Amino acid sequence: MSEGVIVGQENRLELTRASSTAGARERTGGASPRIRRRRPRWSGLVWVLPGLVVLFLFVYYPLVLNFGYSFQQSNIFTGEQTFVGADNYVKLAGDPIFWRALGNNVLYAGISIVFQVFLALVLAAIIESLRSHRWRAVLRSVYFIPSAMSLTVIGLLFTFIYQPDGGLLNGVLGALGLDSLQQAWLGDPKTAMTAIIMMSQWQGFGYSALLFAVAIQRIPQEIYEAAALDGIGPFRRIFSITIPLVREMTALMMIVTLSGAFQVFNEVMVTTGGGPDNSTQVLGTWLYRSGFVKNDFGYAAAIAVVMFVITLALAIAQVVYANRRRV
Amino acid sequence: MAVTTAFGATEATPTRRRPKPIGALGFGRIVGRLLLIGVLAALAIIVLYPILWMALSSLKSNSEILSSPFGWPAELDLSSYGRAFAGGVGEYFLNSVIVTVASVIATTLLSAWAAYGLTRVTIPFSKPILYIIIGGLMLAPTVAVIPLVKLLQGWGIYDTYWALIILYTAFRIPFTTFLIRSYMIDLPIEVDEAAVLDGARSSQIFWRIVLPMSAPIITSAVILQVLFAWNEYLFALIFIGSDSLKTLPVGLATLSSRAVTDFPSVFAGMTIAAVPMIALFFLCQKYFIRGLSDGIGK
Numbered sequence: 001m002s003e004g005v006i007v008g009q010e011n012r013l014e015l016t017r018a019s020s021t022a023g024a025r026e027r028t029g030g031a032s033p034r035i036r037r038r039r040p041r042w043s044g045l046v047w048v049l050p051g052l053v054v055l056f057l058f059v060y061y062p063l064v065l066n067f068g069y070s071f072q073q074s075n076i077f078t079g080e081q082t083f084v085g086a087d088n089y090v091k092l093a094g095d096p097i098f099w100r101a102l103g104n105n106v107l108y109a110g111i112s113i114v115f116q117v118f119l120a121l122v123l124a125a126i127i128e129s130l131r132s133h134r135w136r137a138v139l140r141s142v143y144f145i146p147s148a149m150s151l152t153v154i155g156l157l158f159t160f161i162y163q164p165d166g167g168l169l170n171g172v173l174g175a176l177g178l179d180s181l182q183q184a185w186l187g188d189p190k191t192a193m194t195a196i197i198m199m200s201q202w203q204g205f206g207y208s209a210l211l212f213a214v215a216i217q218r219i220p221q222e223i224y225e226a227a228a229l230d231g232i233g234p235f236r237r238i239f240s241i242t243i244p245l246v247r248e249m250t251a252l253m254m255i256v257t258l259s260g261a262f263q264v265f266n267e268v269m270v271t272t273g274g275g276p277d278n279s280t281q282v283l284g285t286w287l288y289r290s291g292f293v294k295n296d297f298g299y300a301a302a303i304a305v306v307m308f309v310i311t312l313a314l315a316i317a318q319v320v321y322a323n324r325r326r327v
Numbered sequence: 328m329a330v331t332t333a334f335g336a337t338e339a340t341p342t343r344r345r346p347k348p349i350g351a352l353g354f355g356r357i358v359g360r361l362l363l364i365g366v367l368a369a370l371a372i373i374v375l376y377p378i379l380w381m382a383l384s385s386l387k388s389n390s391e392i393l394s395s396p397f398g399w400p401a402e403l404d405l406s407s408y409g410r411a412f413a414g415g416v417g418e419y420f421l422n423s424v425i426v427t428v429a430s431v432i433a434t435t436l437l438s439a440w441a442a443y444g445l446t447r448v449t450i451p452f453s454k455p456i457l458y459i460i461i462g463g464l465m466l467a468p469t470v471a472v473i474p475l476v477k478l479l480q481g482w483g484i485y486d487t488y489w490a491l492i493i494l495y496t497a498f499r500i501p502f503t504t505f506l507i508r509s510y511m512i513d514l515p516i517e518v519d520e521a522a523v524l525d526g527a528r529s530s531q532i533f534w535r536i537v538l539p540m541s542a543p544i545i546t547s548a549v550i551l552q553v554l555f556a557w558n559e560y561l562f563a564l565i566f567i568g569s570d571s572l573k574t575l576p577v578g579l580a581t582l583s584s585r586a587v588t589d590f591p592s593v594f595a596g597m598t599i600a601a602v603p604m605i606a607l608f609f610l611c612q613k614y615f616i617r618g619l620s621d622g623i624g625k
């Protein structure tokens with residue numbers, strides 16, 4: 001796609017292609033002298049400048065500074081900064097909690113892919129295959145509700161739900177006669193991370209399902225009609241038509257979900273803060289703790305660099321994929 | 328499209344045709360159908376019940392929450408909401424409103440300006456500029472947090488509303504510009520040209536023609552920014568120190584750590600924070616979904 005100086009022309013092309021009526025073609029097509037490549041105007045930069053300045057000052061500049069910080073030992077109180085070379089990275093490589101945090105992020109990513117990509121896709125396909133229009137709309141909305149709530153609210157809510165005494169989850173298990181499964185969900189290093197991840201799935205699956213539903217609705221109905229004529233049942237309709245036809249959205253959601261899993265912060269911060277015994281530490285909370293609790297800014301900056309590299313790699317994958325898709 | 332129809336509203340019946348079952352349904356299909364309904368209903372309960380439980384718990388007494396976590400509250404006791412407000416929720420709410428409103432206005436204006444410049448005006452370096460703006464989408468806020476502490480302190484806006492307003496704006500310009508640009512690029516340029524022939528300047532074209540024509544995507548952008556700013560936690564935690572300036576997410580966390588003996592007021596605070604966004608979603612579902620799907624799907 002051509003962009004930039006010939007933006008105006010691109011629009012015209014779009015319109016010509018889109019317009020089917022003769023009238024529109026008359027207005028846009030032909031040898032109209034108005035269709036001419038205009039010379040770029042410097043004064044036009046006024047439109048993009050304010051946004052660019054804000055973006056540079058508060059996003060790109062700090063990002064560059066962060067690289068510098070990661071090679072320094074800095075003291076927040078005295079403002080003193082000493083260059084220490086790769087020391088922070090060496091320390092990082094030998095830090096078991098960093099590796100545990102990274103491992104938790106990987107676990108987060110794995111489980112999120114299962115729930116927010118695969119199960120959400122199947123769920124969306126099932127919802128969209130329902131006959132009742134009203135029920136489709138209701139279910140899509142109901143499942144989305146948690147995504148409109150703040151993670152702090154959800155974190156606090158699940159702290160109550162996971163409470164060993166009087167907590168909702170143990171109460172439900174007790175009522176079902178599954179007393180043996182009752183736990184101090186967030187208090188036990190063995191279950192805490194899984195408990196947080198499941199809370200996250202509870203919040204996020206409806207959001208993914210909604211986006212998949214939108215993608216599914218773009219599938220041309222003729223395909224389903226042809227399949228119906230061939231006598232294809234509902235199960236095969238979902239697995240042989242719907243799911244393969246939204247694979248672009250699936251790939252996109254996979255990257256988005258992965259990227260989100262490596263940026264997790266709030267979910268952990270509100271529920272366990274990384275405990276017990278650092279069992280729920282993730283990169284985000286370990287960065288926070290290193291920087292703002294232990295005042296080790298250089299070390300925190302090094303963690304930030306690791307997060308940056310991971311999320312950038314995922315973002316590049318997304319761009320490459322999106323470009324390939326367009327061709 | 329069906330999904331863009333507001334919840335509960337009567338939907339235009341689409342031409343979605345389904346195979347009609349021939350004769351009586353087989354036993355297997357009935358079982359399958361019941362199973363399906365069971366799973367969908369169970370999921371809906373898993374999603375809705377905790378939210379209902381949160382709202383109901385705010386009406387209970389402290390001991391009632393522990394003794395009967397399930398049932399309805401014994402009596403309708405709204406006093407927890409009063410105690411939540413006394414504990415600072417009213418202030419937090421107001422702070423959230425201020426930060427959200429200001430950042431929504433700033434983000435939308437700056438992004439719409441940039442989108443206009445990128446789509447309707449021929450500017451030099453428009454392609455690199457586009458990449459620089461959209462490239463911001465790739466950066467996680469966490470990555471910039473450490474240097475921002477010193478920068479904001481140096482600029483004297485640490486621990487003020489401005490810290491959050493500016494950061495919420497800066498970090499959302501990429502997404503919002505991307506969203507608005509993808510809409511503006513499809514608007515016919517002829518309207519602009521006609522206005523130019525009539526002697527309009529580009530600022531007039533922006534305010535009188537392009538912005539009004541972009542109303543649907545502007546609405547989507549506004550709603551998504553409201554959702555983001557209202558729920559944001561990391562920046563609000565790090566860049567606000569004074570209790571009186573805290574926004575709801577951080578304020579609630581503070582409240583809950585203080586109020587170990589008054590659970591109902593914490594539940595009340597949570598409900599106060601959650602209800603506006605749930606209401607916004609139901610009221611503006613159409614624009615919500617449009618923004619989400621355009622933002623991620625294009």
